[in-house]
Amino acid sequence: MTDPLSPSNAHPSSATHPADLSFELLGEVRGWRDGVELPLGAPRQRALLAVLLLRSGSPVGRDHLIDGIWGDTTVLDGANLVQAYVSKLRKLFEPDRAPRTAGGVLARVGGSYRLSLAPQQCDLGRFEQSVADARALRTAGQPDAAERTLAAALSCWPGPALTGVSGPLLDVERTRLAELRLAVVEEHAELALELGGHARLVPHLHVLTAEHPYRERLWALLMAALYRGSRQADALAAYQRARHALKENLGLLPGPELRGVEEAILARRPDPFARAADRDRAAAPAWAPDPADVAAGSGAPVPDRPRLTLVGGGPLAVPPAPAAPGPWSTRATRLAR
Known part of the structure; x- marks a missing residue:
């Protein structure tokens, strides 16, 4: 089921897409x-504009705008306020429009208002398109290009989204957008891990698991990154921290993926994310932790097998993070959040 609030689901006529207008919501x-x-x-x-941007291309009812912005707060002149805000925004968007003429960008449709913009005119639309492009590249067997595309998309999200505006609808959207971003961060980390970026990922995944201690996917990525860096003991310690956070605070045990990664590490399997059937079919693993390093950290004897190398182990460029306070601070990484 598609999200009706997603700009990518709206396709207004290109005739109403003035190229000189652009907007940001991801901050x-x-x-x-x-x-x-x-x-x-x-x-x-600004809150009214944010709701219209989130529903770009679709009519938004006046009552929906009032409820979404003011909620249960008593507002006697809500309809007049909405009309006044729309009028002011129209003047900003189309200052040359003749008085009392229909707006081309922000139009009235019956008892509703519709903001007509192309997805690329809003940073959220551009982000969603970049994510779709990255997934297509990955499916096409181009993980390097997919990783770069996701990294560029994440670097353009200063966060948190919808800063400076509030209302019941926008509060829900803020949570949705934060979840969207974190899911893409995980996707990017997985790609970077596949390309041999485990050393660069470890400190950033430490930050992310501290900020999101119940996010099992982040813990699994951290464990895999540590393991691929020949840090088996640290990977298992990370599992114990995850287990403690889940059990003590939520009364839950780690899920199948996290338990599976722990079992793979204990068994010293090459790929902790591979399914059993995949491991059986694999003729030769593409990488493995250095047995000498693993044995040195665990006290176990060194197994009699050759040392394997990482695939795509080039350096991972990390641009500087935006100077923003709070948990959205990236600690000088494009991956944090």
């Missing part, structure tokens, strides 16, 4: 016309 709600930032007004007016 503060901001807008530009002809490269000049627009004064979007008071927080409620």
Whole structure:
């Protein structure tokens, strides 16, 4: 089922897509016309714009706007406020439009309002398109290009989304967008791990698991990255930390994936994420931790097998993080969050 709030699901006519307008939601709600930032007004007016941007191309009812922005708060003149905010936004978007003429960008449709923009005119639309492109590249057997595409998309998300606006609908959307971003962070980390970036990933995954201690996928990625760096003992210690967080705080035990990674590490299997059938069919693993290093850390005897090398073990470029406070600080990595 598609998300009706996703800009990628809207396809308004290209005739109503002025190329001189662009907007941001993945941080503060901001807008530009002809490269000049627009004064979007008071927080409620920005909130109304944010709802319209999230529903770009689709009519949004006036009552839906009032409920989504004010919620249960008593507002006697909500309809007039919405109309006033829309009027001010129209003047910002189309200053040359003649008075009392229909808006081309922000139009009234019966008792609703519709903002018509191309997906690429909003940073959320561009992000979603980049994620779709990366997944297509990965399916096509181009993991390097997919990893670079996801990295570039994540670097353009300063976060947290919808900063400076509030309301019941926007609070729900803020949670949805945070989940979307974190899922893409995990996807990017998995790709980077496949390409031999385990050494660079470890510190960033330590940060992420501290910020999201119940996110089992992050723990699994951290364990795999440590294991691929010949740090079997540290990988198993990470599993114990994950198990403790889940059991003590939620009363839960680790799920099948996390337990499977632990079992693979204990068995010293080459790929902790591979399924049993995949392992049986694999003629030769592409990599494995250095047996000498594993034995040195665990006290176990060194098995009689050759040392294997990583596939795609080139350096992983990490651009500087935006200077933002709180858990969205990336600690100088494109992967944090």
